[in-house]
Amino acid sequence: MSSPKSCHKGAAGPEVRLxxxxxxxxxxxxxxxxxxxxxxxxxxxxxxxxxxxxYDRELNEEQKAVVLAGGGPIxxxxxxxxxxxxTLVYRVARLIxxxxxxxxxxxxxxxxxxxxxxxxxxxxxxxVDTRRLMGGTFHSVGSRxxxxxxxxxxxxxxxxxxxxxxxxxVFDAATSDLKIQTxxxxxxxxxxxxxxxxxxxxxxxxxxxxLAERAPHFLPLEEEIVRVFxxxxxxxxxxxxxxxxxxxxxxxxxxxxxxEIAAQFAASYDHVLVDEYQDTNQLQGDIVDxxxxxRRNVAVVGDDAQAIYSxxxxxxxxxxxxxxxxxxxxxxxxxxxxxxxxxxxxxxxxSISHNQKQFEKDLRASRGExxxxxxxxxxxVSEQARFIAQRLLExxxxxxxxxxxxxxxxxxxxxxxxxxxxxxRGIPYEIRSGTRFFEQRHVKDVLAFLKVVxxxxxxxxxxxxxKIFPRIxxxxxxxxxxxxxxxxxxxxxxxxxxxxASLPRGADAALKPFRSLVTRLDSPSLRSSPAEAIxxxxxxxxxxxxxxxxxxxxxxxDDLEQLAQFAQQYESLPGFLEEVTLFNELSGEDVAAxxxxxxxxxxxxxxxxxxxxxxxxxxMWLSEGRFPSYxxxxxxxxxxxxxxxxxxxxxxxxxxVALTYPMLARDRYGVDVILEPSxxxxxxxxxxxxxxxxxxxxxxxxxxxxxxxxxN
DNA sequence: TGGTGAGCGGTTTTT
DNA sequence: CCGCTCACCA
Ligand SMILES: Nc1ncnc2c1ncn2[C@@H]1O[C@H](COP(=O)(O)OP(=O)(O)OP(=O)(O)O)[C@@H](O)[C@H]1O
Numbered sequence: 261m262s263s264p265k266s267c268h269k270g271a272a273g274p275e276v277r278l279x280x281x282x283x284x285x286x287x288x289x290x291x292x293x294x295x296x297x298x299x300x301x302x303x304x305x306x307x308x309x310x311x312x313x314x315y316d317r318e319l320n321e322e323q324k325a326v327v328l329a330g331g332g333p334i335x336x337x338x339x340x341x342x343x344x345x346x347t348l349v350y351r352v353a354r355l356i357x358x359x360x361x362x363x364x365x366x367x368x369x370x371x372x373x374x375x376x377x378x379x380x381x382x383x384x385x386x387x388v389d390t391r392r393l394m395g396g397t398f399h400s401v402g403s404r405x406x407x408x409x410x411x412x413x414x415x416x417x418x419x420x421x422x423x424x425x426x427x428x429x430v431f432d433a434a435t436s437d438l439k440i441q442t443x444x445x446x447x448x449x450x451x452x453x454x455x456x457x458x459x460x461x462x463x464x465x466x467x468x469x470x471l472a473e474r475a476p477h478f479l480p481l482e483e484e485i486v487r488v489f490x491x492x493x494x495x496x497x498x499x500x501x502x503x504x505x506x507x508x509x510x511x512x513x514x515x516x517x518x519x520e521i522a523a524q525f526a527a528s529y530d531h532v533l534v535d536e537y538q539d540t541n542q543l544q545g546d547i548v549d550x551x552x553x554x555r556r557n558v559a560v561v562g563d564d565a566q567a568i569y570s571x572x573x574x575x576x577x578x579x580x581x582x583x584x585x586x587x588x589x590x591x592x593x594x595x596x597x598x599x600x601x602x603x604x605x606x607x608x609x610x611s612i613s614h615n616q617k618q619f620e621k622d623l624r625a626s627r628g629e630x631x632x633x634x635x636x637x638x639x640x641v642s643e644q645a646r647f648i649a650q651r652l653l654e655x656x657x658x659x660x661x662x663x664x665x666x667x668x669x670x671x672x673x674x675x676x677x678x679x680x681x682x683x684x685r686g687i688p689y690e691i692r693s694g695t696r697f698f699e700q701r702h703v704k705d706v707l708a709f710l711k712v713v714x715x716x717x718x719x720x721x722x723x724x725x726x727k728i729f730p731r732i733x734x735x736x737x738x739x740x741x742x743x744x745x746x747x748x749x750x751x752x753x754x755x756x757x758x759x760x761a762s763l764p765r766g767a768d769a770a771l772k773p774f775r776s777l778v779t780r781l782d783s784p785s786l787r788s789s790p791a792e793a794i795x796x797x798x799x800x801x802x803x804x805x806x807x808x809x810x811x812x813x814x815x816x817x818d819d820l821e822q823l824a825q826f827a828q829q830y831e832s833l834p835g836f837l838e839e840v841t842l843f844n845e846l847s848g849e850d851v852a853a854x855x856x857x858x859x860x861x862x863x864x865x866x867x868x869x870x871x872x873x874x875x876x877x878x879x880m881w882l883s884e885g886r887f888p889s890y891x892x893x894x895x896x897x898x899x900x901x902x903x904x905x906x907x908x909x910x911x912x913x914x915x916x917v918a919l920t921y922p923m924l925a926r927d928r929y930g931v932d933v934i935l936e937p938s939x940x941x942x943x944x945x946x947x948x949x950x951x952x953x954x955x956x957x958x959x960x961x962x963x964x965x966x967x968x969x970x971x972n
Numbered sequence: 973t974g975g976t977g978a979g980c981g982g983t984t985t986t987t
Numbered sequence: 988c989c990g991c992t993c994a995c996c997a
Contacts, residue, residue, distance in 0.1 A: 571984080572985085980993095
């Protein structure tokens with residue numbers, strides 16, 4: 261990521277500020293307060309301010325009111341495409357232009373994609389280096405803070421971040437530590453435990469309550485489950501590891517349990533701004549409140565109609581309750597949609613009005629007319645894929661770049677047939693789903709070697725790395741770990757390990773290369789070059805292993821070379837590892853079909869598409885049972901959340917939308933089933949869409965094409 | 973330790 | 988239907 265160097269130093273701001281006092285504990289009473297430096301502001305004459313950004317021209321009055329509003333709590337609640345993100349970004353720009361140091365601004369959101377888009381926009385506006393801003397996802401900001409301050413709650417700065425799979429394994433290990441009989445009584449597995457645990461943490465609710473609601477059949481096991489949770493936490497503590505939730509939970513603990521840190525945090529950030537606030541959960545809400553406690557410059561924006569993360573404990577109670585928690589909050593609304601044509605907006609508004617629980621919002625179109633959204637039934641899944649592929653090509657011919665087109669769906673598996681079709685036709689695409697690149701087994705194997713060097717107490721990684729060697733499996737790996745675990749630095753202990761006690765014959769010999777490998781990795785030159793470290797691991801042990809172990813060993817080694825190239829931009833192992841677990845993007849096969857190209861159609865889940873926009877969008881699989889998913893369709897809240905998801909999907913489009921659904925599909929047992937159109941389609945009034953019928957071209961050789969014809 | 977085969981179970985969505 | 992887990996064997 262290259263960021264333009266900031267220029268125009270002199271044009272900085274309208275006011276010259278004298279040094280602002282640092283916050284530190286008062287030696288007398290121990291309370292935190294600013295140094296008694298007198299603050300004096302030298303004002304520029306009225307009208308003489310020059311801003312690089314032309315706020316008057318680029319914002320409407322409603323938006324400008326938010327951008328120019330002074331300090332204090334701010335809530336913006338508004339519909340899709342009304343410029344919430346834009347307003348937030350301009351507010352950040354304005355703050356910086358008015359002299360706030362970027363490092364004193366905290367800018368948060370939930371998904372990586374949205375975070376990146378937000379930071380990119382700030383950068384474009386000001387050519388300021390956004391790395392100075394404390395901005396990103398809640399998790400990445402939490403992680404940055406914990407590296408610096410986590411020692412206050414017993415976390416050393418080199419902690420490992422556990423991904424979902426890791427944390428599931430730690431749960432399984434915890435269960436087996438306690439020697440719980442998992443078979444007789446059907447004890448929940450790691451992933452189930454992890455779900456329950458995570459939901460409890462994120463909602464801040466009491467565990468028995470969560471258990472009763474989400475997995476009542478395990479109620480008799482409550483006591484044991486709680487013991488496993490405790491063991492899980494213990495394991496993380498001794499392994500110096502954090503799961504995703506810990507990045508938030510420990511952040512909150514710093515705020516609530518370590519008063520000096522709490523005060524320092526709250527004082528260090530003049531402004532806290534949150535996008536997509538409707539998708540925060542209790543834990544994140546508490547964090548925002550904690551960070552804003554002293555200065556109360558908390559600006560949040562969101563849209564309750566786009567709340568789509570209740571499955572991980574998000575609740576729009578946060579956004580609706582904001583005015584109560586901040587009685588002095590200024591509440592703003594934005595009512596003009598800048599993104600979509602009136603036709604698209606009419607469909608979206610009409611759909612969302614079916615939700616009982618909704619907060620009425622004005623949302624009018626500002627753009628000129630466009631085509632009616634198309635509703636397109638297709639005979640089956642492969643016809644759906646062919647239709648979409650053809651339509652994408654037509655749109656491309658009409659002048660849209662491929663990158664301005666997106667296909668959205670409810671669940672990742674739904675993209676499969678389309679991928680095949682796009683590949684067949686050589687249409688480049690980018691897919692944001694599937695096993696993510698850094699979660700692939702071979703990638704994690706190699707990373708385990710680096711993790712061990714960074715955090716020698718990382719049991720999981722030790723074992724993972726050890727098991728790469730011949731004759732070493734779970735048993736021997738445990739023996740080795742047991743021999744070094746007690747040492748203050750297991751890395752040192754491992755290198756000094758003479759004849760490891762009671763290793764099976766042959767296993768010991770296998771450790772020799774590992775020992776020299778570790779020694780080499782621990783050298784300054786490799787510690788500062790993740791790319792070289794990766795290549796070194798691959799060349800010295802992993803290449804042989806991969807070729808022997810995997811039928812597609814070659815392809816996996818190519819992945820690892822890609823990994824090394826990606827790592828090239830990092831200059832330290834910890835920095836690299838952190839990004840890799842937190843910024844876990846794209847599947848291994850992300851670029852398909854033909855030449856690598858920048859211009860690619862995007863295939864994405866609706867969840868990941870939030871806050872983004874494209875010229876034209878296809879929403880596929882709009883069949884009852886698929887979108888809404890039949891799981892969600894069992895409760896009224898579930899359906900309403902799915903409908904919000906549909907609303908998000910449709911409102912991603914600026915110019916044109918197609919809604920497609922197959923009438924016949926194979927269910928998961930391989931049986932063909934007839935599918936009804938999604939209720940989200942059938943409940944729409946006639947006049948907001950155009951119904952298409954698709955027929956196969958009559959048997960003419962060559963050119964395949966289907967003529968979509970409007971009916972009625 | 974690691975490979976094989978029978979049987980089970982199972983589809984959201986993210987960090 | 989198919990991928991994955993678990994139990995069993997070399
Ligand atoms: N005043 C304006 N002038 C011109 N373009 C605008 C204005 N306000 C917003 N836009 C454009 O409208 C589009 C939608 O804005 P933005 O993404 O900020 O909306 P949003 O409310 O965050 O949307 P959503 O919640 O649906 O993600 C963007 O392309 C943005 O640049």
